[in-house]
Each structure stands twice: as C-alpha cells, then as structure tokens.
Amino acid sequence: MTVPITVALLGGGTVGSQVARLLLEQQADLAARVGAPLELVGVAVRDASRPREGVPATLLTDDPGALAARGSDIVVELMGGIEPARSLILQAMAAGSSIVTANKALLAVDGATLHQAAAEHGVDLYFEASVAGAIPLLRPLRESLAGDHVTRVLGIVNGTTNFILSKMEEEGADYADVLAQAQALGYAEADPTADVAGLDAAAKAAILAELAFHTRVTSEDVFCEGITEVTSEDIQAARDMGFVIKLLAVAERTSDGTGVIVRVHPAMVPREHPLASVRDAFNAVFIEAQSAGEMMFYGRGAGGAPTASAVLGDVVAVARNHLAGGRGPRASTYADLTVRGIEEAQTRYYVNLDVTDRPGVLATVAQAFSDNGVSIQVVRQDGHGDDAGLVVRTHLASDGALRRTVDGLRGLDVVKRVVGVMRVEGEAGA
Amino acid sequence: MTVPITVALLGGGTVGSQVARLLLEQQADLAARVGAPLELVGVAVRDASRPREGVPATLLTDDPGALAARGSDIVVELMGGIEPARSLILQAMAAGSSIVTANKALLAVDGATLHQAAAEHGVDLYFEASVAGAIPLLRPLRESLAGDHVTRVLGIVNGTTNFILSKMEEEGADYADVLAQAQALGYAEADPTADVAGLDAAAKAAILAELAFHTRVTSEDVFCEGITEVTSEDIQAARDMGFVIKLLAVAERTSDGTGVIVRVHPAMVPREHPLASVRDAFNAVFIEAQSAGEMMFYGRGAGGAPTASAVLGDVVAVARNHLAGGRGPRASTYADLTVRGIEEAQTRYYVNLDVTDRPGVLATVAQAFSDNGVSIQVVRQDGHGDDAGLVVRTHLASDGALRRTVDGLRGLDVVKRVVGVMRVEGEAGA
Numbered sequence: 001m002t003v004p005i006t007v008a009l010l011g012g013g014t015v016g017s018q019v020a021r022l023l024l025e026q027q028a029d030l031a032a033r034v035g036a037p038l039e040l041v042g043v044a045v046r047d048a049s050r051p052r053e054g055v056p057a058t059l060l061t062d063d064p065g066a067l068a069a070r071g072s073d074i075v076v077e078l079m080g081g082i083e084p085a086r087s088l089i090l091q092a093m094a095a096g097s098s099i100v101t102a103n104k105a106l107l108a109v110d111g112a113t114l115h116q117a118a119a120e121h122g123v124d125l126y127f128e129a130s131v132a133g134a135i136p137l138l139r140p141l142r143e144s145l146a147g148d149h150v151t152r153v154l155g156i157v158n159g160t161t162n163f164i165l166s167k168m169e170e171e172g173a174d175y176a177d178v179l180a181q182a183q184a185l186g187y188a189e190a191d192p193t194a195d196v197a198g199l200d201a202a203a204k205a206a207i208l209a210e211l212a213f214h215t216r217v218t219s220e221d222v223f224c225e226g227i228t229e230v231t232s233e234d235i236q237a238a239r240d241m242g243f244v245i246k247l248l249a250v251a252e253r254t255s256d257g258t259g260v261i262v263r264v265h266p267a268m269v270p271r272e273h274p275l276a277s278v279r280d281a282f283n284a285v286f287i288e289a290q291s292a293g294e295m296m297f298y299g300r301g302a303g304g305a306p307t308a309s310a311v312l313g314d315v316v317a318v319a320r321n322h323l324a325g326g327r328g329p330r331a332s333t334y335a336d337l338t339v340r341g342i343e344e345a346q347t348r349y350y351v352n353l354d355v356t357d358r359p360g361v362l363a364t365v366a367q368a369f370s371d372n373g374v375s376i377q378v379v380r381q382d383g384h385g386d387d388a389g390l391v392v393r394t395h396l397a398s399d400g401a402l403r404r405t406v407d408g409l410r411g412l413d414v415v416k417r418v419v420g421v422m423r424v425e426g427e428a429g430a
Numbered sequence: 431m432t433v434p435i436t437v438a439l440l441g442g443g444t445v446g447s448q449v450a451r452l453l454l455e456q457q458a459d460l461a462a463r464v465g466a467p468l469e470l471v472g473v474a475v476r477d478a479s480r481p482r483e484g485v486p487a488t489l490l491t492d493d494p495g496a497l498a499a500r501g502s503d504i505v506v507e508l509m510g511g512i513e514p515a516r517s518l519i520l521q522a523m524a525a526g527s528s529i530v531t532a533n534k535a536l537l538a539v540d541g542a543t544l545h546q547a548a549a550e551h552g553v554d555l556y557f558e559a560s561v562a563g564a565i566p567l568l569r570p571l572r573e574s575l576a577g578d579h580v581t582r583v584l585g586i587v588n589g590t591t592n593f594i595l596s597k598m599e600e601e602g603a604d605y606a607d608v609l610a611q612a613q614a615l616g617y618a619e620a621d622p623t624a625d626v627a628g629l630d631a632a633a634k635a636a637i638l639a640e641l642a643f644h645t646r647v648t649s650e651d652v653f654c655e656g657i658t659e660v661t662s663e664d665i666q667a668a669r670d671m672g673f674v675i676k677l678l679a680v681a682e683r684t685s686d687g688t689g690v691i692v693r694v695h696p697a698m699v700p701r702e703h704p705l706a707s708v709r710d711a712f713n714a715v716f717i718e719a720q721s722a723g724e725m726m727f728y729g730r731g732a733g734g735a736p737t738a739s740a741v742l743g744d745v746v747a748v749a750r751n752h753l754a755g756g757r758g759p760r761a762s763t764y765a766d767l768t769v770r771g772i773e774e775a776q777t778r779y780y781v782n783l784d785v786t787d788r789p790g791v792l793a794t795v796a797q798a799f800s801d802n803g804v805s806i807q808v809v810r811q812d813g814h815g816d817d818a819g820l821v822v823r824t825h826l827a828s829d830g831a832l833r834r835t836v837d838g839l840r841g842l843d844v845v846k847r848v849v850g851v852m853r854v855e856g857e858a859g860a
Contacts, residue, residue, distance in 0.1 A: 018721070026577070026579070136569075136570035143566075144569050145566070294729060295730070298727075309577060309721035324757060326754035
C-alpha cells in the first residue's frame with residue numbers, strides 16, 4: 001500500500017482542473033480502490049503563473065515536454081488537438097508511462113500510431129472519455145461484449161447538436177435562432193462548425209466502429225452530413241409521422257458480414273425508440289448484438305465533471321493494471337473488415353415533394369422510385385393547387401439507389417421542388 | 431497463441447447450452463480477442479445421456495464435482511441455487527480455477543465467502559450475468575466509475591414484474607389476469623413468488639449496492655415489498671397524475687454519507703423519467719454519481735442468449751487476465767458503510783383515501799400529516815357523498831414518518847379506507 005503510483009497531467013482546462021481537484025480531494029477513496037495511493041506529480045498548463053483552485057502552485061508547469069518525459073507511471077493527456085498532443089503522448093510512452101486520454105480527434109485521425117506505440121513500449125492506452133463523456137461505453141464494448149458479435153451501433157454522441165434539435169422540436173424554432181441560444185448558454189462554441197457539421201460526431205463514430213468491429217476506422221472513412229440544413233418544416237413533418245430528428249452516428253456490419261459502414265447524418269427516429277427520448281445535451285448509444293440483443297447507454301456526454309469522472313475511471317483501471325503487473329486489453333483490429341461507402345448502406349428515405357396538382361402525379365413519382373428498385377412504404381398526398389405535396393417513406397434499399405431516385409425526382413416535370421429528404425433509422429425490422 | 435485456456439461448464443440449462451454453443455461456434459473470433467484459444471473441456475449436466483444440440487456428447491458429464499476439481503483455467507457456474515453451487519465453486523477455486531458465475535442468489539446470500547476464497551487462492555471471480563442479464567453494468571460500476579462517488583442506484587432489474595406492470599398499464603387489466611398471461615408466455619414461472627414478491631430483485635439490489643458503495647450488503651439487508659398488492663386502480667391513479675408504476679430496486683447513500691439503504695418496492699415514477707419508458711421484460715439501471723451525473727443502462731435482463739453474452743464477456747476478460755498473468759479488480763468493501771433500515775430513507779408517498787363527505791375533512795387529514803412532520807406537495811379532492819376521495823402526494827420525509835402518518839390516517843373517523851399507498855421516486859430534486 002505504500003509505493004505511490006505517479007500521475008502527470010497534460011492540460012489544465014475545464015476537464016484537467018476537475019481531474020486534478022478530484023485526484024487531490026478523493027485521495028483516500030482512490031487509494032482504497034486502487035490498492036496504492038495516486039500521487040499527482042505535475043500539471044502542464046499554458047500559464048503556470050495563473051493559480052488554479054484546489055491545485056498547489058508548485059505542481060503547475062508550463063513545460064509539458066519535460067513533464068511528459070519524466071517517466072510517471074501514468075500520463076493523462078487532456079490538451080486536445082493533434083499536435084503537440086501526439087508527440088507528447090509518444091514521448092511519454094517511450095519513457096514507460098501508460099496513457100489516459102480524452103483526445104477523440106487524435107484517436108480518430110491517427111489512433112494506429114498510438115496503439116502501435118503502446119504495444120511496442122508495453123504500456124496501457126485508455127480513452128473512455130473520448131466518446132460520450134461520462135457514459136461507460138468503450139469498456140463495455142471492448143470487454144463486456146467481447147464474447148458477442150456486434151451488428152450495429154447507433155449513437156447520439158454530440159451534445160450541442162442534440163440540444164439544438166431538441167430545442168427546435170420543443171419550441172418550433174428555426175435552426176439559426178436555436179444556435180444563437182445554444183451559443184449564449186455555452187452549449188455551442190463561437191465557431192460551431194465542428195459540432196453542427198458533424199465532424200465531432202464523425203471522430204467518435206470512428207472510435208466506436210473500431211472497437212465494435214475490431215477493424216481500423218479513421219475519421220476519413222466516415223460519411224458525414226451535419227444538421228445545418230435541417231429546417232423547422234422537416235421537424236414538423238417528422239412529428240406528424242410520429243418521428244423525431246436526431247443527428248445519428250451509425251456504424252454497422254454489412255449484411256454479408258465482410259464490411260463495415262460508418263456514417264453521421266440527421267435521421268428520423270420513431271418516437272417510441274429509446275433514442276428518441278434522449279433530449280438536450282444528453283448522449284446515448286444504442287447497440288445491437290447477436291446474443292445480447294438491444295441495449296442502450298445513456299448519460300452526460302460532455303462537461304468538466306462528467307468527463308473527469310470517465311478520465312479518473314481510466315486512471316484507476318490503469319493503476320490497478322500497473323499494480324497487478326499486467327496491462328489491459330490491447331486494441332484489436334484482427335477482423336479487418338473492409339470499410340465500405342454509404343452507397344452500399346441499407347437505409348430508408350423520407351422524401352417531401354412539392355408537386356403540380358394534376359392527375360397522374362402519384363403514378364409518375366411512384367415510377368421514379370420503382371425505376372431504381374426502391375419500394376414505397378407509405379405515401380401521403382397533401383393540399384391542392386399550388387400547395388400540392390407528396391410525402392413518401394420508402395422500404396429499405398441501398399443508399400445509392402435512394403439517392404439516384406431523389407436525383408431522378410428533381411428532373412421530373414411534375415415535381416416543383418424537393419422540400420425535404422432525410423434517412424429514417426431505428427424502425428422495427430430495419 | 432498456442433497454449434489453450436481451458437474452460438469447464440457447470441450446468442447445461444438454457445444459458446449453459448448457449449454458452450457451450452457460442453464457445454464452440456465462435457472459436458476463431460474468441461481466440462483472436464483473447465490472444466489464445468478457449469478450449470471447452472467439459473459440461474456438467476444432470477443427464478449426460480441426453481444429447482445437446484451443438485455440444486459433442488464426449489464433453490457431457492454427470493459428475494460436476496470431478497469437473498470442478500480438475501483445475502481448468504476457468505470454471506463457469508450456471509447451476510444456480512446455493513448448494514451444490516457454492517461447494518463446487520470453492521472446490522474449483524481451491525484447484526486454482528478462476529470463476530465466472532451468474533448465480534445472484536448465492537452472491538447475495540454468501541458473496542463474502544466466495545470473494546474471500548477468490549482472494550485466498552489468487553483467482554478471479556466475475557459475475558456480470560448475475561444482474562440485468564446482458565446489460566454491462568457491474569463492469570462500469572466496478573471500473574468505469576471507480577474514480578467517482580455514486581450516490582444512488584435505481585433499477586428495474588426483474589423482467590417478469592416489469593412485463594406484468596407494463597401489461598397492466600397498457601391493457602388496464604388486473605394483476606391476476608396479467609400474471610396468468612405472463613405464465614402462458616413463459617415470462618413468469620408456475621410458482622412466481624421469487625419474482626412477484628421482489629426476492630429476485632432484492633438479491634440483485636444487494637449485489638449492485640455492494641459494488642456501488644464498497645460495502646458488504648446481503649439479501650437480508652434489503653427491505654422488500656413485491657407487486658402482488660398493486661391494483662389497476664393504483665395504475666390508473668398514477669397515470670392520471672403523469673406517473674407509471676415500476677418495481678424499483680433502490681440503493682442509496684444516506685444524506686450524512688455514512689450509511690447505505692437498500693430497498694425493493696413498487697414506486698410511482700414520473701412519465702418523463704428515463705426509467706418510465708422501460709417496458710415489457712427489459713431491464714434498466716439508472717445511476718447518479720457526483721461527477722458523472724445521471725446515467726442509465728438499458729437492455730435485455732434475461733433469456734438464454736443475452737445472459738450467455740454476458741457470461742462470455744466475463745470468460746474473455748478472465749482469460750485475458752490469465753494470459754497477462756494478472757487478475758481483475760477484487761471485490762472491495764473498504765468503505766464499510768452502515769446498512770440502515772428503510773425507516774431512515776428519505777421518500778415521498780402517494781396516499782389515496784376514501785373519506786366522509788363533510789366540511790373539515792381536508793383540515794383533519796392535513797393535520798395528521800403535519801403531526802408527523804410530513805409536508806404535503808399536492809392534494810386533490812374527488813367525488814362527493816359515498817364516493818368522496820382525497821389523493822395526497824407528499825414532499826420528502828423519512829419513510830418512518832410517512833408510515834406513521836398512514837397508520838394515523840387509518841385511525842381517523844373521517845377516513846373510511848386507505849385505498850392506496852405508494853412511494854414516489856425519480857422526481858426532480860428528490
């Protein structure tokens with residue numbers, strides 16, 4: 001119980017200060033749970049002269065390189081971004097330190113380099129906090145479901161966009177208004193691109209897919225469409241049909257079992273689906289596995305304290321491994337499935353059309369679907385004259401065929417405008 | 431990659447045969463994930479002459495004692511019940527085998543003996559499948575939240591009672607009718623006592639509480655009330671107020687932080703609470719932690735394949751530990767909180783009264799609450815004459831004070847009958 005396990009912290013922002021505070025405040029509890037005390041040996045910050053509440057000034061340093069290289073048992077990286085985070089992590093591993101990180105961007109872009117270095121140097125690399133903040137997700141995927149066969153992962157993994165879509169639905173408000181409100185509340189950044197364009201969700205989708213399917217997946221493999229084009233009309237139309245709109249991260253095995261498709265886009269989800277009730281800034285991940293069936297993990301996806309909780313869980317796990325003289329499970333990409341494009345994904349579309357009000361319109365539109373081998377599930381005709389509209393939901397078809405259908409519709413005389421197109425996910429049997 | 435890890439299976443029932451089948455069918459996947467092949471060396475069944483689909487006859491034995499004692503790397507116990515399961519597990523541990531079990535009854539009654547023996551013999555004891563079937567729950571509690579401070583666990587952990595309560599609500603049917611329907615569908619046993627009296631949920635509550643609060647908790651420590659007294663009137667009244675009725679397992683830290691209270695009873699839950707939408711035979715566990723905030727785990731709580739998935743996840747984890755030469759985290763009861771009685775729990779009551787229709791009734795009833803220091807949140811007067819009724823929901827108070835209040839109400843002249851009493855959980859601020 002006496003030799004302490006040393007922990008160095010790179011990054012003193014929102015999450016970093018919470019981790020430092022908890023390491024110091026909960027010393028006794030953590031020592032009892034690990035079997036040895038955890039000793040915080042340093043916190044690398046941008047400005048070491050600025051005091052941080054609850055962290056002794058002597059622990060602060062503005063030299064992350066020196067702190068990373070000093071051979072602490074555990075180095076916690078919370079700086080974010082690709083560089084200098086990657087170099088510091090590699091330096092720390094070379095010095096024999098195990099790594100805990102929340103850096104989703106780095107993992108999604110260049111996880112392979114990190115995993116390989118961890119294996120070479122015989123150190124742990126844990127990253128629970130990189131996806132869905134406080135929700136224990138990577139550990140269940142990597143460990144609890146290790147004896148099962150995951151077929152599909154559907155996640156709401158970006159709190160900002162879920163907040164915006166929830167508010168648009170509750171208040172019937174427009175995207176721009178709600179975005180401004182989210183920025184005022186601190187739920188969205190001044191430059192919200194990474195969130196609203198789906199890039200943040202795509203990085204998390206890549207990490208989830210890699211774990212679920214034991215296959216290397218990077219951000220570049222992920223089809224990505226954000227929420228900037230979602231209108232209050234789309235949300236109203238979805239509601240009328242018993243659906244809500246969510247930005248989903250989807251990772252799925254192809255039906256022949258040899259491929260994996262990873263995509264992020266807004267989707268209509270049936271109101272009775274467990275994901276539909278995930279509101280505001282909450283995150284949730286829905287997993288379908290061959291033996292386990294359907295399961296869902298729900299919780300806070302961001303914020304200093306929730307993310308710090310996930311980081312500390314990893315610190316405890318790595319510290320226990322260290323004491324036991326072993327290492328946790330390594331990243332595994334043995335299945336080596338082929339990453340396929342979204343054209344091959346089996347999806348359903350909702351299509352909302354402004355049409356001319358004359359006999360035979362439905363027949364012409366239906367023919368356009370059938371020409372592409374797409375079968376229609378529901379069609380609704382609304383209005384008359386200038387207001388004539390057609391709303392179509394399809395059965396499952398390849399995303400490529402569905403997209404070709406929509407392109408075909410745009411070219412029809414009877415179609416004045418394609419008002420809305422959206423994928424539909426989470427229906428029974430889908 | 432060549433020395434196989436040997437696995438012996440005690441029990442060839444629904445779960446056992448699925449585990450055996452998956453071990454054989456998914457050999458290649460499991461070997462890749464573990465880093466060594468898993469070799470099934472025997473399955474102890476009651477009648478070894480009866481063939482089991484997918485399991486070679488040569489692996490079957492009717493001598494569990496010999497199989498348990500042969501020193502396999504991993505022994506999986508799926509017989510259930512206290513004896514002979516306990517003796518076989520202890521024998522296997524003495525022979526150096528790590529244990530994977532789904533035996534909630536044994537763990538809740540005498541977990542201490544098993545944990546102690548595991549520590550003595552330096553073997554692993556994993557039991558993810560004992561609570562909430564396929565939902566990864568124990569691993570997140572024991573590992574992911576190891577750096578956090580859990581304050582409360584609220585679970586729907588018995589599928590049979592959740593199925594019955596869901597059907598009563600959907601169909602407005604009576605308990606007895608729905609129970610018969612559940613029995614016909616195989617969701618309830620011929621003798622449903624363990625489920626409907628809450629005993630199964632109590633065993634799981636004890637296991638969850640022990641993990642969440644690092645304190646020894648047994649079945650006997652759990653206050654337990656089943657669903658046999660829940661009427662369709664209760665469900666209707668709950669619905670009118672925007673609530674659903676669920677059989678909850680609650681484990682919580684007392685407000686002074688030194689005690690833990692564990693209880694199982696029907697409770698009214700607000701319709702917008704994530705637990706309210708957990709229907710049919712699904713399970714879910716809602717966890718509140720200081721840093722992580724609220725999170726929920728949802729999935730299939732029972733059934734051969736889902737439970738087998740959880741068992742195999744444990745087998746893979748133990749096998750990885752074995753290869754790494756380490757062991758997983760030990761059970762920890764370092765916090766050693768005092769287990770307190772339900773009288774000290776802070777709860778809210780819903781009370782439904784038949785009263786005489788005369789002036790001053792409300793004042794008399796309100797006085798009975800106030801005499802016990804209980805404050806009323808909402809009161810609704812219904813009907814007239816013989817049908818006069820009062821429905822009261824209280825603010826938080828000690829369960830003891832609330833129970834004394836109800837006893838006091840029974841003695842009042844103006845109260846003709848206490849029609850319904852139920853605890854209310856999951857309200858904001860509760």
